[in-house]
Amino acid sequence: MTDLSATNPFQSGSQEYLAYQRAYDFALVNQWEEYNAMCGRVIGHMLQELPWDRGRSKVASEVNSCADDQSLLDLGTFYINHFLRACEWDASVSIHLT
Secondary structure, three states: OOOOOOOOOOOOOOHHHHHHHHHHHHHHHOOOOHHHHHHHHHHHHHHHHOOOHHHHHHHHHHHHOOOOHHHHHHHHHHHHHHHHHHHOOOOOOOOOOO
8 A cells, every 4th residue: 555645635724634634644653563554544545535525524524533543543443344355355255257
């Protein structure tokens, strides 16, 4: 997963701006803790890539409501387990197209 851009793509002062900055800072501070950094990057990329404003606002609200780094790590873990893992390939499953 690529690093987040240091240039915050959101309007200064918006909840999305604050959430992205928090995700970016979390990933940067934890750059030597691979899983923790990945959680920050996942949150930041979700904020950037969500195609709906309402969804982006919801994610930003969840990020901004995290009281501490552990809560942010838990949120990142939730997103990884519920969004990214759904896309994992399972080689044991065979698909036959007819």
